[in-house]
Amino acid sequence: MSETSSFLGIVSGDRRRSHTEVATRADRIASGLARIGVRQGDCVCMLMRNDIAFLEAAYAAMRLGAYGVPINWHFKPEEINYILNDTGTSVLIGHADMLHALRDAIPAGVTVLSVPTPPEILSNYRIDPDHLTTPDFAIDFESWLAQFLPYDGPVVPQPMNMIYTSGTTGHPKGVRRNAPTPEQQAAGERMRAMIYGLKPGARAILPGPLYHSAPNSFGIRAGKLGGALVLMPRFEAEEFLELIESYKVDTIFMVPTMFIRLMKLPEAVRKTYDVSSLRHVIHAAAPCPADVKRAMIEWWGPVIYEFYGSTESSAVTFATSEDALKKPGTVGKISPGAELRFLGEDGRVLPAGEIGEIYSRMPAMADFTYHNKPEKRAEIDRDGFITSGDVGYIDEDGYVFICDRKRDMVISGGVNIYPAEIESVLHAVPGVHDCAVFGIPDAEFGEALMAVVEPQAGVTLDAADVRARLKTSLADYKVPKHIEIRSGLPREDSGKIFKRRLRDPYWEQAGRKI
Numbered sequence: 374m375s376e377t378s379s380f381l382g383i384v385s386g387d388r389r390r391s392h393t394e395v396a397t398r399a400d401r402i403a404s405g406l407a408r409i410g411v412r413q414g415d416c417v418c419m420l421m422r423n424d425i426a427f428l429e430a431a432y433a434a435m436r437l438g439a440y441g442v443p444i445n446w447h448f449k450p451e452e453i454n455y456i457l458n459d460t461g462t463s464v465l466i467g468h469a470d471m472l473h474a475l476r477d478a479i480p481a482g483v484t485v486l487s488v489p490t491p492p493e494i495l496s497n498y499r500i501d502p503d504h505l506t507t508p509d510f511a512i513d514f515e516s517w518l519a520q521f522l523p524y525d526g527p528v529v530p531q532p533m534n535m536i537y538t539s540g541t542t543g544h545p546k547g548v549r550r551n552a553p554t555p556e557q558q559a560a561g562e563r564m565r566a567m568i569y570g571l572k573p574g575a576r577a578i579l580p581g582p583l584y585h586s587a588p589n590s591f592g593i594r595a596g597k598l599g600g601a602l603v604l605m606p607r608f609e610a611e612e613f614l615e616l617i618e619s620y621k622v623d624t625i626f627m628v629p630t631m632f633i634r635l636m637k638l639p640e641a642v643r644k645t646y647d648v649s650s651l652r653h654v655i656h657a658a659a660p661c662p663a664d665v666k667r668a669m670i671e672w673w674g675p676v677i678y679e680f681y682g683s684t685e686s687s688a689v690t691f692a693t694s695e696d697a698l699k700k701p702g703t704v705g706k707i708s709p710g711a712e713l714r715f716l717g718e719d720g721r722v723l724p725a726g727e728i729g730e731i732y733s734r735m736p737a738m739a740d741f742t743y744h745n746k747p748e749k750r751a752e753i754d755r756d757g758f759i760t761s762g763d764v765g766y767i768d769e770d771g772y773v774f775i776c777d778r779k780r781d782m783v784i785s786g787g788v789n790i791y792p793a794e795i796e797s798v799l800h801a802v803p804g805v806h807d808c809a810v811f812g813i814p815d816a817e818f819g820e821a822l823m824a825v826v827e828p829q830a831g832v833t834l835d836a837a838d839v840r841a842r843l844k845t846s847l848a849d850y851k852v853p854k855h856i857e858i859r860s861g862l863p864r865e866d867s868g869k870i871f872k873r874r875l876r877d878p879y880w881e882q883a884g885r886k887i
Contacts, residue, residue: 378621383425383596385604386493390425392599395432400523402433408521409464409484413438413529416460420444420453420467422498423604426488426514427583428596430466431534438529440549443536443584446471447848450478455544456537457483459745468494470504472511485511497606534593535744536586536684538789547744548586548684560737561687564710565594568680568688570624570653574600577624578616580608580631581787586684587657591626610634614646623652628787629661630818632669643672651676657688658787659819660775660887663701670694679704681775682733683761685741685753689713689733690773703772710737713773714758715766728766728776732758777886781872783812784887785820788850792822795843795851799824802842804832807862810853811876814883822853825875827862834858 382391390398411417417434419441421427427443434441442460444453446468457465457480465472465479466486479485487507490500507513530552537545553561566572569591577595579602581588595602603620605613608631616622635643655678670677675694681704682688690713692705707713714722715729723729734757743749753759762782765775783790792810799808806829812820828834836856843852863871880886 375619377619380601380620381599383428383602383604384620385423385425386491386496386606388425388491388493392597395425395429395596397523398518399429399432400436401518401521402429403436403524403526404521405517406433406437406439406464407524407526411437411439411463415439416442416462416535418442418444418457418460418462418465420446420465420471421488421583422446422468422494423579423583423606424468424488424491424494425604426466428592428602431589431593432596433524434534435531436524437526438531438552440532440535442547443534443589445537445582445584445848447850449846449848450475451846452545452848454478454480456547459544459547460535466514469507469511470500472508473501473504476508476510479510486514486517487511488514493606534589536584536589538586538684544794546746546749548741549744550741551739553739557737557739560710561739564688564708564735564737565590568678568691568708569594569626569655570678571595571598572624573598575624576601576620576622576650577626578603578605578613578620578622579626580605580613581626581628585658585787588626591655595624608634610638611642614638614643614648617651618647621650623650625651625654627654627656628658629656629665630659630786632656632661632665633817636665636668648673653678655680657681659784660885663697666697667701670698680708681705681773685759685761686733687711687735687738689735696772700768700770700772703774705773706771707767707773708735711735712758713767716755720755723766725767725769728764730760731763731765731773731775732760734758775887781811783820783822785812785815785822785850786818790822790851795822795824795847795853798843798846799826799839802839804829804834805839806830806832807870809862809870809872809875811872813855813876813879814885815854820887821855822851823855823857823876823879824853825857825859825862827860828858 417439419430431441464484468490469487470490532552533550535547535549537547571594575598579592583589603616654676657680677694679692680688681690689711690705691708696705712734714732717723717729764777767773781792795810807827810824813823815821863874
């Protein structure tokens, strides 16, 4: 066995850090955070791409009983400012290059720690070389860390990271889960071990961003199991295969877009790499085309699994490769410990085979609320069951299928995007009378954003100009890939745009609904 394939610890690019080093640094970070004033139940915000320091900061927050809060690094300053204010955090830990644009977005009283942007990040992203130094309003992370000994405070319950989900009304919501009881902790670990396939000594790779819910949960657990965790700064198909072979990876979390990119590699390239070490590959976050799933199983064998769930609900269904081949399109059977209901428009529980809105609960899991927004939690709850607005059914054999989404959410490349937020920004663009934003089929990302914009009378709008304006206040992934300027949009009797009439023709041509 080579040195690479036998390494135990966390890997990022050419950097390796043993589990002992990671644990020691995390304990020292915890000491520093405690000195700043972080206490149990507080929030520690992290603005980093995939990096070993991200995990160390998350472990440090957990050590104090605080909530690590990953911030989507695609966010613009005003979006980041909202989360910093909403969490009430006293500290932001971020990569140096990302901090330079945030001078006016940092609330008063927040200590900013600047983590050196690592070389593997620099080689994968276009970064201004003038932004690699520590900003004058921040503290160099490594110099700060050198002051502290490992934290030796009392052991307290460790909550999960608080993930901010995209907001249907323009602002994201923090999913704040209660610290679990010992019984809930044990039940949760059993469930996640089954879903993620993570076992002691697992050799895992994480190609997805740590600011997302499932990759975050997967990465934090994988990094503590004594095996190896390989972080990718961004997904690149052939490099991904090379890392699987080099580190003898056995466990992975992926999204369907990655499958599609892998299948686009020439067959000769795919056959170059040894992936026989793979034992458990779990995917979620977006629908996976049945033909893509079948092709991946033929290539990698029956090691591919799927779950359906959300940040709020956790994984409420689970599918094996055999399930996928037997019931193409299914997201599996109900997970152990989960309960699902399919409700009609009248709130009635529907029998097998009838399509309804999906509600779920996981009694053994610690409950959650939306940080500072308990009323939003109440809106999605019905008799203790919660919904993310998906519509589907369960067949006579107990297999669950997702048919559509009741709400307007778009899932592009596994990322949840809410059109209402984009529409509110579009309405502020000079010359825009009205608009509709929705998802249309995309061969690579599953869905792509489409914006249909109706100009004010006598005004001529240019799609490129509209896109440029959106980019000033929205993360790039929220800027519609397609923008169409059109007058006379179809409207309901109420005057509201009939979005379905705009959206449905694209999906009819694609032969699918989501």
